[in-house]
Amino acid sequence: QPVTNDMPDAVEGLKGVRHIIAVSSCKGGVGKSTTSVNLAYTLRMMGAKVGIFDADVFGPSLPTMTSPEQAVLQMDKETGSITPTEYEGVGIVSFGFAGQGSAIMRGPMVSGLINQMLTTTAWGDLDYLIIDMPPGTGDVQLTICQVLPITAAVVVTTPQKLAFIDVEKGVRMFSKLRVPCVAVVENMSYFDGDDGKRYKPFGEGSGQRICDDYGVPNLFQMPIVPDLSACGDTGRPLVLVDPAGDVSTIYGAVAAKV
Numbered sequence: 001q002p003v004t005n006d007m008p009d010a011v012e013g014l015k016g017v018r019h020i021i022a023v024s025s026c027k028g029g030v031g032k033s034t035t036s037v038n039l040a041y042t043l044r045m046m047g048a049k050v051g052i053f054d055a056d057v058f059g060p061s062l063p064t065m066t067s068p069e070q071a072v073l074q075m076d077k078e079t080g081s082i083t084p085t086e087y088e089g090v091g092i093v094s095f096g097f098a099g100q101g102s103a104i105m106r107g108p109m110v111s112g113l114i115n116q117m118l119t120t121t122a123w124g125d126l127d128y129l130i131i132d133m134p135p136g137t138g139d140v141q142l143t144i145c146q147v148l149p150i151t152a153a154v155v156v157t158t159p160q161k162l163a164f165i166d167v168e169k170g171v172r173m174f175s176k177l178r179v180p181c182v183a184v185v186e187n188m189s190y191f192d193g194d195d196g197k198r199y200k201p202f203g204e205g206s207g208q209r210i211c212d213d214y215g216v217p218n219l220f221q222m223p224i225v226p227d228l229s230a231c232g233d234t235g236r237p238l239v240l241v242d243p244a245g246d247v248s249t250i251y252g253a254v255a256a257k258v
């Protein structure tokens with residue numbers, strides 16, 4: 001399938017990228033990076049060529065959640081293009097790998113920096129580029145959506161009512177930019193106790209309501225899973241550690257919709 005890119009100046013380094021998926025949340029800490037990374041490796045295990053761009057300048061997660069041998073991005077001195085670093089077959093670009101004071105960190109504004117990294121990275125031939133968006137719907141998010149021909153958005157939220165109000169903003173932003181929101185991942189949705197009961201510590205309903213109100217066709221509920229968090233901290237995503245587990249099955253279902 002060709003790149004659906006109707007921008008006048010398609011970014012050179014993105015020309016071989018077939019799908020660009022924005023994984024977004026409106027608040028920090030809801031599990032956006034966990035979702036991005038596990039979704040990326042799920043797609044990889046399904047046989048796709050995948051890259052991840054960690055666009056969170058202030059709290060880059062990829063350096064903790066993955067373990068590339070080479071933890072610094074390489075920049076070609078002549079062309080200025082950035083080569084992604086790699087972990088388990090997935091190309092990775094993160095501000096956390098840029099190195100303090102390196103050439104690619106020059107530039108006064110976050111939007112400028114993001115722009116530079118987005119436009120100078122040579123991604124090569126990819127089926128999916130997953131964008132781990134910074135939380136929120138401000139200038140930086142807009143810049144990313146304007147620079148990148150995003151094909152679909154996955155919105156991550158928690159079941160809380162409070163989350164709903166913020167998530168709504170995000171879905172509206174994508175809708176204004178005509179990016180289809182293909183799935184809502186309601187993260188930390190529940191956990192099953194040893195007593196056989198299902199507990200919902202953060203309430204329920206937010207994910208379903210977003211889908212109903214905004215016509216998002218797919219809702220996925222990811223339970224609270226301590227291993228998901230533990231794997232994030234050790235630098236090896238859970239879907240790689242336990243590819244046949246329940247969590248991997250849910251990410252597999254998300255991957256089938258992007």
Ligand code: ADP
Pocket residue numbers: 025027028029030031032033034035061187188222223224225226228229230232233
């Ligand atoms: P965000 O990118 O939205 O800031 P993270 O992906 O960094 O959120 O997740 C925040 C914290 O919650 C991390 O410590 C992560 O390991 C943990 N976490 C995320 N999703 C789950 C889950 N489903 N079960 C248990 N812990 C989770």
